[in-house]
Amino acid sequence: MMNPINSLFGERLEYIPNSELHVTPTKKHVRAPTLHRLGIQAFLPLLVEGRAICLHPLVCKGFNADFDGDQMAVHVPLSLEAQAEARLLMFSHMTLLSPTIGDPISAPTQDMLSGLYVLTSGNRRGSPLWLRWRLDQRVIAAREAPIEIHYESLGTYYEIYAHYLIVLMAERPTQVFHNKVIDGTAMKRLISRFIDHYGIGYTSHILDQVKTLGFRQATAASISLGIDDLLTIPSKRWLVQDAEQQSFILEKHHHYGNVHAVEKLRQSIEIWYATSEYLRQEMTPNFRMTDPFNPVHIMSFSGARGNASQVHQLVDTGYLTCRLVEVVQHIVVRRTDCGTVRGISVSPRSGMMADRIFIQTLIGRVLADDIYIGSRCIATRNQDIGVGLVNRFITFRAQPISIRTPFTCRSTSWICQLCYGRSPAHDDLVELGEAVGIIAGQSIGEPGTQLTLRTFHTGGVFTGGTAEHVRAPSNGKIKFNEDLVHPTRTRHGHPAFLCSRDLKWNPKMAPYISAKRKGIHITNLTRTARFLSEACDLVFDAASRGKQFLIVGTKNKEADSVAWAAIRARCHYVNKKWLGGMLTNWSTTETRLHKFRDLRTEQKTGGLNRLPKRDAAMLKRQLSHLQTYLGGIKYMTGLPDIVIIVDQHEEYTALQECITLGIPTICLIDTNCDPDLADISIPANDDAISSIRLIPNKLVFAICEGRSGYIRNP
Known part of the structure; x- marks a missing residue:
């Protein structure tokens, strides 16, 4: 078979299988499924022993x-046009x-x-590998100053004279580096800086050497995993004891009837979930303080490995592509x-867009209008936007910035x-003839196969110890009123009884x-009238003093009745869902x-329509969500003075907060x-529409009367 690449450049070979071609032939390798354009890449071949393809890591x-039995197809471009296309567009060093x-x-x-x-983490005395020096100075110093390797052998630290990543750039001694530990995120940023300063060709040469350096240092470090490497933080014992103590107190409250069974379950899950989250947060500083070169810490926090969650690929996303x-x-x-002449205005000062999103939105676009600071033009129309120009916009606080987009x-x-802007693949204006539609479809569909579905068991220790059966607190027999039950059968054919209404009181x-007739309790209307009169007097007196009311139903x-009554009395209201902690x-x-x-103001002034379509859609969804749950209290500036609850049983959470x-x-x-x-309880049938309308209307009428007196006598 063939070694498709010897380096990211692909070296010219002495052996040419096809003597008719005057250049080194290229081969295209395809791995199915080809979800995006990087599934097909071109290489220079090298014949090797064996029956496997040697692929560059x-x-x-x-x-x-990966290397668990993957198969790849090998295609040989024959015509000179196909060879040129493979060399200019599909070579592996062009797909960084x-x-x-x-x-x-x-x-x-x-x-x-x-x-x-491990190489860039600094030695045991805290001396960093990279300093804020220019490369030519650092290369000279590296030949004289020893750099310590971070592994031990028979209690002795090895010291070597090396220059590592800095020597890779010795031919271009103009770049300044910062003291930085190289993990996955830092490596990507470093590669981006290399590409910006030195281009893709020289960067591929650097990456080939970085690859060799990484493998060599990983071999020297000999990272392995043992049972002793799984450290336990010292505070775990008292954290678990504290959680068990809280669970015991909660169990006592439930036994004496102070906490409902549903509330007990919710609080128990919160206790153990909070404990596990605190333990997870304490793991990182514990590793750093005890043993920063622990193999688990290195593999997890360097980005090399560490995803232990169960992974299910979303296969349907391939069909979406x-x-x-x-x-x-x-x-x-x-x-x-x-x-x-149209464009989309982007402004960082509107408060709707973070600086990071603002920078990502601008980079790669083309200006639709000239940008002026006073009378000075700092950027012209149809100029593509790079990092330097974005920094100038932020420095001069230029706004708004109109950019061209495909919309x-x-x-x-x-x-x-110009409307498309730069191509992310080579960081330059997209070329004519580029199939950007196919690239967009592949870009949306391909990441879907990499998503993971994780099932978080928030119950933890608590739900694992749930009793298999429930014991009644006392012996007895349950008798049902014959007028309220009707014989029936379950879907499995077993005999059962059907209740016509709720039997709880x-x-x-x-x-x-x-009175009680046929199992139905009849409310004493005399008491209803008396307590309703007291409530009307209370709200009238409060409204005459300018107090604020909140109606909940x-x-x-x-x-609908709650919203209509509250609007009529100019009160705040909640009629969709009571959010806990409101x-x-x-x-x-x-x-x-x-x-x-702020979102309502942006919508009224048309600010949302000037944002990119994706951001505008997201903000409109947020506005709709807030309108549903907070629309009735949008003008409330503080806690209400009196709360009117239409159904105490349904709004129990709101009552407890009051x-x-x-x-x-x-x-x-x-x-x-x-x-x-409640302070004033009005007995009534909260299931009857007439009752729901009558009593709140009486209260609203009293509020309106009190407000009119407050207006006449401020």
Whole structure:
């Protein structure tokens, strides 16, 4: 077989299999599935012994290849045109950047990366490998100053005279490096800097040497994993004891009836989840303080290995790629300029976009208008935007910046070069004839196969010890009223009884019940009228003093009535869903309200329409979500003075928050409620539409009367 690459350049060979060609023949290797263009790459062949293809480790990421039996097809381009295409467009050293976002894709991984991580982590005395010197100075110093290797042998530290990564750039002594530990993220940034300063050709030569350096250092470090390397933090014991103590206290509260079973389950899961999260956060500093060269720490935090989660590939995403390509395969760059004068305005000062997103949005685009700072023009129309120009925009605080995008291109079935901008694959303006539609479809579909589905078991220790059966606290028999049950059968044919309504009622409601007929409790309307009168007097007095009210009712049948009554009385209301902590965690709610008001202002002024389509869609979804849950309290500037709850049983969380904060409450209570929880409890049927409309309307009328008096006598 053939060795498809000896280096990322591909060296000219003495042996030429086809004597008719006057140049070294190229071979194209294809690994299925070809989800993006990097699944097909060209190499210079080298005949080797054996029946396996020897593949360069840095191109495996582009192929998404590993060494567990993968197969590759070998294609031989015969014509001179096909040979030229393979050499100019498909050579492996031309595919260092991802065609999706432009990040380096041919980067050291696994053993190479762990070796570089150990090499650049600094020695035991804390002396860094890289200093803020120029390369020519550092190369001279490296020949005189010893650099310590970070592994031990028989208690002796080896010292060598080496220059490592710095010698790779000795021919270009102009770059300044910072003291930095090389992990996966730092390596990608370093490769990007190499490409920006020295081009793809010289960078591929550097990467070939970095690969060799990483393997050599990984071999010298001899990283292995043993049971003793799995360290346990000292605080784990008392953290687990504290969690067990909290669970024991919670169990006692549940036994005495202070905590509901559902609430007990939720709090238990929160206790153990918080404990596991704290342990996870403490692992990193524990590794760094005890043994920074622990193999688990090196493999996990260098980015070499460490994903122990169960991985399921989303195979359906491959079919998504096919469908996307069918839709956009006709979109090709056919002209240099379509002549459009439209553009999308991007501004970092609007508060809607972070600096990182602002930079990513601008880099690679083309300006639609000239940029002026005062009377000085710092950038002209149709100028492509690079890192230097973005830094100038940030320095001079230029805004707004109008850029050209494919959405503003005047063409219908193709796209122009300036509206598309730079190609991420080679960091230059896209070339004419580039099939950008197919590239876009592949870029969307290909990452889907790399996604992972993780099932987080948040129950942890608690759910593992759940009892297999539940014991009743006392002996007895359950008797059902014959008028309320009807004989029926389950779907398996077993005999059963069907209840016509809920049989639960609270014994504390006995004074509020006048009679019981056929299992139905009839409310004492005299008490209802008396407590309703007290509530009307309370809200009238509060409204006459300018107090604020909040009406809560989230059941579907009462949502519209609650909203109508609250708007009529100019009160705040919640009629969709009560978000936990809406009052007790008021600082968070206030932050969400500020965000909601800002988004509403941006929408009214048309600011959302000037953003890129993806960002605008995301912000509109946020606005719709906030409108649904916070639309009734968008003008609330502080905690309410009185809260009116339509259904105490349904809005139990809201009632508990009011009790915690000491806010007076007025509640409609049915026979399954506790009348002692609210300040004023109005007995009524909270399932009847007429009851839901009548009582809140009486309260709203009293509020309106009180507000009119407050306006007349401020």
